[in-house]
Amino acid sequence: MKTLLFLNPYAKGGRLFSTIYKHKKELEEILGDVEFFGSTKEKDIFNLKNNLKNGKYNRIISVGGDGTNNYILNNYIIPLNLEIPFCNLPIGTGSDFCRTLEVPRNVKEAAKWILKAEVVNCDLGLIEYKTNGDNKKSYFLNIASFGLSGKVASLVNKWHKRGKTSFLRATIITLLTYKPSFMKISNKEKILFEGKNYLVAFANGQIFGGGMKIAPMAKLNDGFLDLILVKSASFFSFIRGLILVFKGKHLNHPSVITSKGDYFEIYFEKDINFEMDGEDKTTSFGKVKILNKKIKLLLNKEKAPLI
Numbered sequence: 001m002k003t004l005l006f007l008n009p010y011a012k013g014g015r016l017f018s019t020i021y022k023h024k025k026e027l028e029e030i031l032g033d034v035e036f037f038g039s040t041k042e043k044d045i046f047n048l049k050n051n052l053k054n055g056k057y058n059r060i061i062s063v064g065g066d067g068t069n070n071y072i073l074n075n076y077i078i079p080l081n082l083e084i085p086f087c088n089l090p091i092g093t094g095s096d097f098c099r100t101l102e103v104p105r106n107v108k109e110a111a112k113w114i115l116k117a118e119v120v121n122c123d124l125g126l127i128e129y130k131t132n133g134d135n136k137k138s139y140f141l142n143i144a145s146f147g148l149s150g151k152v153a154s155l156v157n158k159w160h161k162r163g164k165t166s167f168l169r170a171t172i173i174t175l176l177t178y179k180p181s182f183m184k185i186s187n188k189e190k191i192l193f194e195g196k197n198y199l200v201a202f203a204n205g206q207i208f209g210g211g212m213k214i215a216p217m218a219k220l221n222d223g224f225l226d227l228i229l230v231k232s233a234s235f236f237s238f239i240r241g242l243i244l245v246f247k248g249k250h251l252n253h254p255s256v257i258t259s260k261g262d263y264f265e266i267y268f269e270k271d272i273n274f275e276m277d278g279e280d281k282t283t284s285f286g287k288v289k290i291l292n293k294k295i296k297l298l299l300n301k302e303k304a305p306l307i
Helices: 016-021 024-031 042-053 066-077 096-101 107-116 148-158 166-175 235-245
Strands: 002-007 034-037 057-064 086-090 118-131 134-140 143-147 181-186 191-203 225-231 256-261 263-276 279-299
Touching: 002 066, 024 034, 024 107, 042 057, 042 066, 057 066, 066 086, 066 096, 066 134, 066 279, 086 096, 086 107, 118 143, 118 263, 134 279, 143 148, 143 181, 148 166, 148 191, 148 263, 148 279, 166 235, 191 256, 191 263, 225 279
Parallel strands: 002 034, 002 057, 057 086, 086 279
Antiparallel strands: 118 134, 118 279, 143 191, 143 263, 181 191, 181 263, 191 225, 225 256, 263 279
8 A cells, every 4th residue: 555645746846746756755764655746647646546546645745834734625525425444744834723633843754653543533624615606615624714714825825936924924024905895604503793894714723824813722633613703803812813813812802702613604705815725715704614523633642632
């Protein structure tokens, strides 16, 4: 059985292959028989899907950031109904899901971590939304958020060169001109909030935006999404909250509203930016729900946020 290392062909400006290939021998020594994949050719993708369906691999390791996770999830794991364990080797701008799982950033140490990891059935988020008149749906592993954070993700994704401070810089730049949007959010029973807000996050994982611990109480297998909503506030009040969020100490901030649930609906007066695992889109309406124990993740049970 082989370990599939799925590389984002566009990561590091297309240089990821050469970067990770330097570690090929180390990865084989730790993980055993490995196969690299990062092609965009239709024939290669067709063959890979057949190999996945036929059980050629015993685990999939995403090599890249949160966007690579999202791509594999929506194009392979869910459409093919795969039940093989999944994990992420964090080589990306944010790699925030790996921060939640405490996966080492060093390639060799991350491979050792994966080797010792255990398989746990964890939750997935799902968004059903409309954009450009078309009905869409996307699954997310970590966090989906609307508003300021969606605008930030859109800006970061346009930058050719990205680094550790990209999300923080983009947040500050966006905040200088961003106008809070009017929105309404409800669950199955009632309206939870109606008014202007900076952002609302639906969290399966705990961290987004390059290290912001937006949902410190979120669990990966509890069957719920943690809702974190930041109401319209003054610029300086928001900055104070932004400082607190890196330590997960913002939940008592007067502009923050929290809730938990397995289903939410969100409405905006006009199309706004939103993001799923860092991948940005636009919409004016969305249904957000949790799918309990939908994916097999490799993780450290002692450190991962589990029930």
